[in-house]
Amino acid sequence: MRVALSLTVxxxxxxxxxxxxxxxxxxxxxxxxxxxGLLDFDRFSGADVxxxxxxxxEASAAITLQLTDRTDELVNVELGSLGDETERLTDGEIDxxxxxxxGFDEPGGPVTISATTDERxxxxxxxxxxxxxxxxxxxxxxxxxxxxxxxxxxxxxxTIFVSTSTLEGDDRSYTAFLVPGIVAMSIMQLGIFGVVFAxxxxxxxxxxxxxxxxxxxxAQFLFAQISTRLSISVFQTLILLLSGxxxxxxxxxxxxxxxxxxxxxxxxxxxxxxVTMGLAISGVARTEEVAAPVTNLVSMPMMFLSGVFFPLDxxxxxxxxxxxxLPLTFLADAIRAVVTDGAGITDIWSELAxxxxxxxxxxxxxxxxxxxx
Amino acid sequence: MIVAKDLRKRYDxxxxxxxxxxxxxPGEVFGMLGPNGAGKTTTVEMLExxxxxxxxxxxxxxxxxxxEPMRVKKMIGVQLQANAFFDRxxxxxxxxxxGTLYGHSVSPQDLLDRVDLGDRGKSxxxxxxxxxxxxxxxxxxxxxxxxxxxxxEPSTGLDPQARxxxxxxxxxxxADGTTVMLTTHYMEEAEELCDRxxxxxxxxxxxxxxxxxxxxxxxxxxxxxxxxxxxxTLEDVFISITGRALRDE
Numbered sequence: 001m002r003v004a005l006s007l008t009v010x011x012x013x014x015x016x017x018x019x020x021x022x023x024x025x026x027x028x029x030x031x032x033x034x035x036x037g038l039l040d041f042d043r044f045s046g047a048d049v050x051x052x053x054x055x056x057x058e059a060s061a062a063i064t065l066q067l068t069d070r071t072d073e074l075v076n077v078e079l080g081s082l083g084d085e086t087e088r089l090t091d092g093e094i095d096x097x098x099x100x101x102x103g104f105d106e107p108g109g110p111v112t113i114s115a116t117t118d119e120r121x122x123x124x125x126x127x128x129x130x131x132x133x134x135x136x137x138x139x140x141x142x143x144x145x146x147x148x149x150x151x152x153x154x155x156x157x158x159t160i161f162v163s164t165s166t167l168e169g170d171d172r173s174y175t176a177f178l179v180p181g182i183v184a185m186s187i188m189q190l191g192i193f194g195v196v197f198a199x200x201x202x203x204x205x206x207x208x209x210x211x212x213x214x215x216x217x218x219a220q221f222l223f224a225q226i227s228t229r230l231s232i233s234v235f236q237t238l239i240l241l242l243s244g245x246x247x248x249x250x251x252x253x254x255x256x257x258x259x260x261x262x263x264x265x266x267x268x269x270x271x272x273x274x275v276t277m278g279l280a281i282s283g284v285a286r287t288e289e290v291a292a293p294v295t296n297l298v299s300m301p302m303m304f305l306s307g308v309f310f311p312l313d314x315x316x317x318x319x320x321x322x323x324x325x326l327p328l329t330f331l332a333d334a335i336r337a338v339v340t341d342g343a344g345i346t347d348i349w350s351e352l353a354x355x356x357x358x359x360x361x362x363x364x365x366x367x368x369x370x371x372x373x
Numbered sequence: 374m375i376v377a378k379d380l381r382k383r384y385d386x387x388x389x390x391x392x393x394x395x396x397x398x399p400g401e402v403f404g405m406l407g408p409n410g411a412g413k414t415t416t417v418e419m420l421e422x423x424x425x426x427x428x429x430x431x432x433x434x435x436x437x438x439x440x441e442p443m444r445v446k447k448m449i450g451v452q453l454q455a456n457a458f459f460d461r462x463x464x465x466x467x468x469x470x471x472g473t474l475y476g477h478s479v480s481p482q483d484l485l486d487r488v489d490l491g492d493r494g495k496s497x498x499x500x501x502x503x504x505x506x507x508x509x510x511x512x513x514x515x516x517x518x519x520x521x522x523x524x525x526e527p528s529t530g531l532d533p534q535a536r537x538x539x540x541x542x543x544x545x546x547x548a549d550g551t552t553v554m555l556t557t558h559y560m561e562e563a564e565e566l567c568d569r570x571x572x573x574x575x576x577x578x579x580x581x582x583x584x585x586x587x588x589x590x591x592x593x594x595x596x597x598x599x600x601x602x603x604x605x606t607l608e609d610v611f612i613s614i615t616g617r618a619l620r621d622e
Contacts, residue, residue, distance in 0.1 A: 002473060002476075003473060003474055003476075006469075006470055006473040006474075007470070007474075010459065010462060010466065010470045011459075013461070013462065013466070014459055014460065014461040014462060017461040018461055202457075202459075205457040206453065206455040206456070206457035207457045207458060207459060209423070209453060209455070209457070210451075210453055210456070210457055210458065210513075211474075212423055213421055213422075213423055213446065213451040213453060214446060214451075214471065214474045214475060215443045215446040215447045215474065215475060215476075216474050217443075
């Protein structure tokens, strides 16, 4: 144990003296996080609006037509029941929901359309509400001019209003989606890249041979490698989450200790999986020239297909059949559930099971493939 | 100290070691001479517990190396042919770490002083010159105060000054009572240092005796050096002009 411990201390020292490694493993995920966090993907597509038409009259049909029959494709409209559309709004499928009450714009009937918007996509929701306001204004002007012709009295007709409210819900902004994904990705990068390159280098230089000549058990050396990476992985996870809190108002779970502990546990759990994966790869890739493409081959698909940057449902269905089982998908989903939804350990058991299954497979591969020389 | 009995090792289609038997006595400097690829390193690695022999027995102080490699590794000092140590640790830190690996607490300064690197404790291994690297790897081999030390080509690639300095270091080890087994392909090194030498070729020991006896044996066959013998060599000239002082500090 003392041997494993002093090897761990030594390799932590080596890590923190390697400024370049710190830069690449700590700063790059941070940089990616900031860049993607600043990019506002909300702005790039039209607003999705759900209309609940309870009036079924001339006025509601006119409003719906005005919103649907547009050439600028600023909004995509769907009609549905109040229950369905509320659920779609909660799930983030639509950006705003307009409820046209029964008897709308009829004599003595209600004159207010209630618009509920999703605070996660404020721009698109605001766009939809602005369009609705514009349409109502047009309708009112038309009605007013008609009234003027028929009723020269020019009495003030009923004005129509939009009352807006935002959905009371969890923090589901893009950054709340992104940051946990970046945390998961950096755990993977640190595990795979850190271990593969360190070990390939040690092997090429002959450091591993020198250790083999000493009375060191391979398990002690590997323990040291794994525990070093895990400490760094936890450290890095905390840094990324803290910067997410500062930069993007991210809340970790309900802000309680349990959520933090769970995230740290996931960083350790995921770290073990990916460090072991790195050990397996370092057994296959004997030189740095081979190690670079092999590590990229393993990590790149996961980086883009595991829902780190974009939700998995952005992918074609056939692809998600496979990608939902990727190790990074399990890790990213679990961390995201804890950070964004404040999930407890019982809520993420399927992800934990997925991670455990992968760890078993990868561990078996690593013991078979790992070589000292 | 070392007993090797009929050691054999085969790599794919090469019989690297083909039945090697010899003994090394306590306190002696034993040399293994031979051209590159003769099987010197493989033999040494089997004695160090780094490589299992296909057949044969290797005993260090009566302990079977194949059966109890960890026990043997704890007792011996090892300097490998290609020396490599972790980057980004200082020499002192490396020696401390290696001490822990062997279960010994060491004084890095004492060890560094012993190999003339007393003022380099805060340096990193990769910044050392060739001769300094070799000396440091001997210091690392001494962390467990070994009774037996293996040196695999300790002076290969060193300039004449550094090589002479290495010779003094090895003589010092012997004077301290450490048994030394070294490999080399420099004959003058074997003559200077070794009490006995084994000459290996194609995985077999072809001669084993004291350097003097081996030379006498050759002379008895009627061999005479074609070149007239002189009292000094070109290396003596080189050393007398450039001095013995180390150049790599």
